[in-house]
Amino acid sequence: MSPTAFPSFLPNIGHKAKDIENALLKSLENNGLDIMNCRGQSYDNASNMSGIYSGLQTRIKTINPLADYVPCAAHSLNLVGSCVVESVTEAVDFFSTLQELYNFFTISTHRWDIFVQHTNLRVKSLSQTRWSARYDACDALEKEWSTTRSEATGLQRKLQHLETAILVIVWNVILYRFNAASKKLKESQAD
Incomplete structure (x- = not known):
């Protein structure tokens, strides 16, 4: 060999x-x-x-x-990076925010679908052992930051209107009935 x-x-x-x-x-x-x-x-x-x-x-x-x-140089570099992050409160908070952002959107497939439809942002999960994952998470946020922030601000404004809250309640009642009727009509025993 x-x-x-x-x-x-x-x-x-x-x-x-x-x-x-x-x-x-x-x-x-x-x-x-x-x-x-x-x-x-x-x-x-x-x-x-x-x-x-x-x-x-x-x-x-x-x-x-x-x-x-x-x-191993790569592993040693990861240990140095971890040590640095753990010793700076602002860095701990920042990476925690990145992970919370990822968790918030990926915990629900419905929420993830809405997120993907309305933004170009691709959030990434962090890794304790692979710093490339931290770079990916930070890079994804940085690349789409201004656009995403603007879109999020617009969505936040819409969600803060009283009309939006009222329409959610009204439409939920109406759509609940439509949904129930639609399901009944689709049943195999429906005549």
């Missing part, structure tokens, strides 16, 4: 470093790769992977001292 070939993904065998070590060594053996040729290893910062006493990196280093460990 060439040194640049990708052997395989390993199925999740649990979170214990010993089990992960066994699965990794078995996979290397199955692919004809010698652990003694390993010169580097990189994992996330979870203790079962990066732990200096019994993490996977330490277990591999015990077998092959030349297999230096370097923490």
